[in-house]
Amino acid sequence: MTDPSDDPVFDALQGLSVGDALGAQFFVPDTARRHLDARTDPPAPWPWTDDTEMACSVHAAWRERGTIDTFDLTHAFARRHDFDRGYGPAANRLLRLIREGGDARRLAAELFDGQGSFGNGAAMRTAPLGAAFAADPAAAVRPAADTAVITHTHPQAVDGAIAVAVAAALAVRARTEPTTPARHLRAVAALTPPGAVRRGLADAARITDRTDPGAAAALLGNGSRTSAADTVPYALWCAAHWLDDYPGAVWAAIGAGGDVDTVAAITGGVVAARTGTAGIPARWLAAREPLPGWAFPAPLRPAPRPLTPMRLPRAHPVPDLRWSDHHWHRYRTGLRTPHWLTRTTEGVLHLHRADTGAETWSLAFAAAKDGWRPVAAHAEAHPAHFAGPARLTDALLELEAGA
Known part of the structure; x- marks a missing residue:
């Protein structure tokens, strides 16, 4: 301490x-x-x-x-x-x-x-x-x-x-x-x-x-x-x-x-x-x-660049996954890869593009007996800010591999 x-x-x-x-x-x-x-x-x-x-x-x-x-x-x-x-x-x-x-x-x-x-x-x-x-x-x-x-x-x-x-x-x-x-x-x-x-x-x-x-x-x-x-x-x-x-x-x-x-x-x-x-x-x-x-935890790391929210959120299929306390904490602290940045607010995981800071996906989580489970998901649908054909599950896998 x-x-x-x-x-x-x-x-x-x-x-x-x-x-x-x-x-x-x-x-x-x-x-x-x-x-x-x-x-x-x-x-x-x-x-x-x-x-x-x-x-x-x-x-x-x-x-x-x-x-x-x-x-x-x-x-x-x-x-x-x-x-x-x-x-x-x-x-x-x-x-x-x-x-x-x-x-x-x-x-x-x-x-x-x-x-x-x-x-x-x-x-x-x-x-x-x-x-x-x-x-x-x-x-x-x-x-x-x-x-x-x-x-x-x-x-x-x-x-x-x-x-x-x-x-x-x-x-x-x-x-x-x-x-x-x-x-x-x-x-x-x-x-x-x-x-x-x-x-x-x-x-x-x-x-x-x-x-x-x-x-x-x-x-x-x-x-x-x-x-x-x-x-x-x-x-x-x-x-x-x-x-x-x-x-x-x-x-x-x-x-x-x-x-x-x-x-x-x-x-x-x-x-x-x-x-x-x-x-x-x-x-x-x-x-x-x-x-x-x-x-006495360490302060959460600030994002390396300004992050902007989705302009036009659109409901997205919820992935079937479960996270342990360890996984949830890692995402809370702000994972970073060459393509993605994460932040969490009020139980929502936000995935932002590393190059622009623009939010592409969000996942709302709830507690479960065995850890944490997603209960809602949204994707950016604004034509000027759509991130392309990449999938949410692929972004999460990249974060897991690159963090």
Whole structure:
């Protein structure tokens, strides 16, 4: 694993994962009694939970593309899903079915009798993404929503993810622009859609004169109902109060009880976006289980020339083939031969002519139990840009042979 320097996205992931791992230790009653009041460290090591596992996938997705490809992220969540990390029953079932080839959008929308999940699972993973948008916190809104609806389609859950991403973006700005707890929370609320989460943030901004976590949680919630509206306002209240003090913020997040690992993960991710990894106690970083190597992929290679989409797409017979994860990943990284270039976006493989950059074919893929299968194909039909009599299968064979 690399250790990026001066990277707020990485800092937020570090802060999120340490908060998650430390908070998870306080689900053990004896640990809570002996260590919480004295603020002493529980015995190491501290395994992280589903909060960190999903945040690592978000971090990897951003690191690869500098944007969010929801198809890639959906299947990253599903294929990296570790049942033993503490996922809830609905998430376990959803991710298993996606991994087995189920329709991810339909499955997420059907949760909880069709209302979608309004839990805090989308909010817990977006601080690293938000930290990438310090230059324009409003630009974090749509990508955060895109990451949320993969598993949580209820507006409250989406709003929670947006609020955390915006809070992290603003926390990075606070490295150079002084702020106050009330100002920080009001700015987050201003970029959060109207609803229960925004109302909770407004309540949080009104009690910034208080520093008692228990009193704040009594008004805002502490995640005990595991909803975004019951979790995000309190987590961001803690972050806003102790924006320059990572240990103080995380101890406050844990101190009110409830869903302590998720509250501490959200709080820790936002505060570390302000303090950097240097603000996290070194002994806490050492106690936390190491992050997985797959969270730090190399960025995808840019195309050697500008690529243009098809001018006149026309349906094409779908080839009968199956790809393994290894094959799909190779195409995702951009295969190149003397005649062809590839790129993928949202589960679609695009084949471009190497000489002109013009797209000739596209193949839309879906997950299957045994890998990946094409479900639709298109070919360029514009007379001025038609590539000639070459066949799609021949182009794929050339790519396989030449890559």
